[in-house]
Amino acid sequence: MNPQLDIETIEAVLAKADQLYTEREISAALDEIAGNITRQLHNKHPVCLSIMLGGLVPAGQLLPRLNFPVEIDYIHATRYRGATEGNELHWIKYPSISLENRTVLLIDDILDEGLTLQAVVEYCQQQGAEQVFTAALVEKQHKRRIGLQHADFTGLTVPDRYVFGYGMDYQNQLRYVAGIYAVHGL
Numbered sequence: 001m002n003p004q005l006d007i008e009t010i011e012a013v014l015a016k017a018d019q020l021y022t023e024r025e026i027s028a029a030l031d032e033i034a035g036n037i038t039r040q041l042h043n044k045h046p047v048c049l050s051i052m053l054g055g056l057v058p059a060g061q062l063l064p065r066l067n068f069p070v071e072i073d074y075i076h077a078t079r080y081r082g083a084t085e086g087n088e089l090h091w092i093k094y095p096s097i098s099l100e101n102r103t104v105l106l107i108d109d110i111l112d113e114g115l116t117l118q119a120v121v122e123y124c125q126q127q128g129a130e131q132v133f134t135a136a137l138v139e140k141q142h143k144r145r146i147g148l149q150h151a152d153f154t155g156l157t158v159p160d161r162y163v164f165g166y167g168m169d170y171q172n173q174l175r176y177v178a179g180i181y182a183v184h185g186l
C-alpha cells in the first residue's frame with residue numbers, strides 16, 4: 001500500500017492532471033447507460049452490485065436513473081490497492097443477498113485489464129445467478145485486456161493512461177473529483 005499523499009500533493013496532482021471528461025459529459029454518458037440498462041433489464045428485477053470502492057460513485061449516480069424495481073447490494077474486491085498496477089484480487093466483502101436464480105448487474109467505474117469484472121462475473125455464476133450483466137462507466141483503450149473484453153453497458157473510453165475521478169482513485173485519493181482526469185506523466 002502506498003503512503004497517504006498529503007493535501008498539497010493531492011491538490012498538485014489535480015492541478016497538473018489532464019481533464020478527459022467534464023461532469024456534464026459524464027452525466028450524458030450515465031443517461032445513455034441507464035437507458036440501455038432499462039431497455040434490457042426493466043422486467044428482470046435485477047440485483048445491482050456496486051463493486052467497491054470504485055463502483056461507489058458510478059452506482060450512486062446510475063441507480064437513481066433506473067426507474068424500475070432493482071435490489072441493491074455491494075461487493076468489495078480490490079486488486080490495485082492504491083497502486084497503479086493490478087495484482088491478485090482481494091475479496092473484502094461478498095454480497096449479502098442470495099444471487100441464486102437472479103439477474104445480476106455489476107456496476108464498476110473502469111474496465112482496465114478486465115480481471116476484476118471477470119472474477120466477479122465468475123463468482124456470481126458460481127452462486128447460481130441466472131444471468132450476469134456488467135456496467136463500467138469507463139473502458140480503457142489498450143491491447144492488454146486479459147480478462148473480460150467489454151462491459152455489456154459502458155459510456156466512455158479513456159486512453160491508456162492512469163485516470164482518476166468519479167470513483168476512480170490515484171493512490172487512494174481523488175475519487176470524489178467531479179470529472180475524469182489523467183495523471184500528468186502517467
Ligand SMILES: O=P(O)(O)OC[C@H]1O[C@H](OP(=O)(O)OP(=O)(O)O)[C@H](O)[C@@H]1O
Pocket residue numbers: 051052053054055077078079080081082086108109110111112113114115116117168169
Ligand atoms: O480491469 P482491472 O484491471 O481489473 O481494473 C479495474 C478495477 O480496478 C479498480 O479497482 P481497485 O482494485 O483499484 O480497487 P478500488 O475499487 O478500491 O479502487 C476499479 O475500481 C476496477 O474494479
